[in-house]
Amino acid sequence: MHLAHLRLRDFRNYARLDVDFSPGFHLLLGPNAQGKTNILEAIYLIATLRSFRGVGSAQMVRHGHKGYFVGAEIEGQSSSMVKIYWSARERNLTLNSQPVRRLADYLGILRAVVFCSEDLQLVKGPASRRRRFVDLLLTQTHPAYLGMLRRYAQALRARNALLKQRVLNEAALAGFTSELESAGSEIIRMRAKLIPEFVPFAVAAYLKITGAREEFSVSYQPAVKADFAVELAQSRSRERTMRMTLVGPHRDEVVIAVDGKSALQFASEGQKRSAVIALKMAQAEYLSHLHGSPPVLLIDDVMGELDRGRRAGLLPLLERAHACRGQVFMTATDENWPRELGRELKRWEVSSGELRTAL
Numbered sequence: 348m349h350l351a352h353l354r355l356r357d358f359r360n361y362a363r364l365d366v367d368f369s370p371g372f373h374l375l376l377g378p379n380a381q382g383k384t385n386i387l388e389a390i391y392l393i394a395t396l397r398s399f400r401g402v403g404s405a406q407m408v409r410h411g412h413k414g415y416f417v418g419a420e421i422e423g424q425s426s427s428m429v430k431i432y433w434s435a436r437e438r439n440l441t442l443n444s445q446p447v448r449r450l451a452d453y454l455g456i457l458r459a460v461v462f463c464s465e466d467l468q469l470v471k472g473p474a475s476r477r478r479r480f481v482d483l484l485l486t487q488t489h490p491a492y493l494g495m496l497r498r499y500a501q502a503l504r505a506r507n508a509l510l511k512q513r514v515l516n517e518a519a520l521a522g523f524t525s526e527l528e529s530a531g532s533e534i535i536r537m538r539a540k541l542i543p544e545f546v547p548f549a550v551a552a553y554l555k556i557t558g559a560r561e562e563f564s565v566s567y568q569p570a571v572k573a574d575f576a577v578e579l580a581q582s583r584s585r586e587r588t589m590r591m592t593l594v595g596p597h598r599d600e601v602v603i604a605v606d607g608k609s610a611l612q613f614a615s616e617g618q619k620r621s622a623v624i625a626l627k628m629a630q631a632e633y634l635s636h637l638h639g640s641p642p643v644l645l646i647d648d649v650m651g652e653l654d655r656g657r658r659a660g661l662l663p664l665l666e667r668a669h670a671c672r673g674q675v676f677m678t679a680t681d682e683n684w685p686r687e688l689g690r691e692l693k694r695w696e697v698s699s700g701e702l703r704t705a706l
């Protein structure tokens with residue numbers, strides 16, 4: 348699949364942009380603060396309906412304007428036309444001119460994997476970062492998973508609100524508890540199935556990046572040890588004291604380890620960086636493996652930050668994406684881009700919210 352056309356209106360620093368993209372490799376070049384990352388952000392938004400910068404839509408509206416529009420033509424087995432409009436008063440998402448009613452029908456139209464400096468939080472940050480990574484991978488492979496996550500989040504919120512009240516509404520609590528159990532058990536089941544399938548891709552990627560003498564591992568540590576319903580019931584008195592739900596997949600951990608030791612606590616900076624790139628490469632490889640075509644790769648500035656060894660590890664992935672007529676968008680400042688990428692690059696100059704073909 349590839350993004351054939353991108354249209355932006357009042358998105359970040361783009362007043363209007365209409366651009367065609369061929370399959371293959373696109374290098375977005377330009378000084379800082381010109382709008383390179385904003386393009387990747389728009390493409391990621393089309394794929395996931397979120398910003399990879401972790402901000403809400405209001406921030407993506409061009410300053411002084413009411414709403415943004417992001418449109419795309421995507422060529423896959425068939426071609427799809429996506430239109431996203433967002434303003435404080437109106438949100439609109441259409442696929443081939445039809446309103447999208449179920450997100451499960453939409454996600455999967457464009458699959459993307461982003462590499463950015465924020466990714467380091469995947470190893471260094473709290474468990475929620477790793478859960479989000481696993482959840483994204485699950486929505487990219489099982490779109491119905493998103494509905495389950497939402498059901499769980501709603502039940503959790505409602506339940507926590509009840510637990511905060513002075514007088515407990517037992518009947519309401521029981522209702523949300525059973526909703527929490529049913530959605531939660533399904534989430535646990537899917538995470539437990541996905542992670543072991545994903546691990547070999549992560550291990551192979553780590554090996555490519557480091558030429559490793561080290562052993563890399565990723566393992567799932569669910570907060571629920573055996574039976575969600577039983578463990579919830581057991582936590583009832585503690586729940587009343589703490590006034591929140593203490594057990595469930597919202598407390599899961601995904602342990603990333605190098606040589607059997609938690610990377611979060613013990614890995615060097617270099618090892619953490621390798622681990623993060625390995626996880627992202629593995630995400631791309633896993634998606635290619637499942638869907639038979641590579642996702643669009645969005646690589647924000649990171650090539651410049653990598654040493655030669657790690658760059659060399661990432662290259663085969665980029666070349667493979669290229670060979671399968673996938674698409675790669677990579678940003679770099681000035682001429683600080685990896686020359687070893689070869690000649691078959693489409694170069695773009697980004698300047699003050701405009702994109703021009705570079706010679």
Ligand SMILES: Nc1ncnc2c1ncn2[C@@H]1O[C@H](COP(=O)(O)OP(=O)(O)O)[C@@H](O)[C@H]1O
Pocket residue numbers: 358359360361377378379380381382383384385386406407408409410678697
């Ligand atoms: N909502 C917005 N409205 C208008 N301009 C914005 C908005 N958000 C960011 N910008 C501008 O976008 C530019 C940064 O774009 P970015 O894509 O991050 O740059 P870079 O080329 O360094 O990747 C800055 O000039 C910033 O002021």
Ligand SMILES: [Mg+2]
Pocket residue numbers: 380383384385647648678
């Ligand atoms: Mg940038």
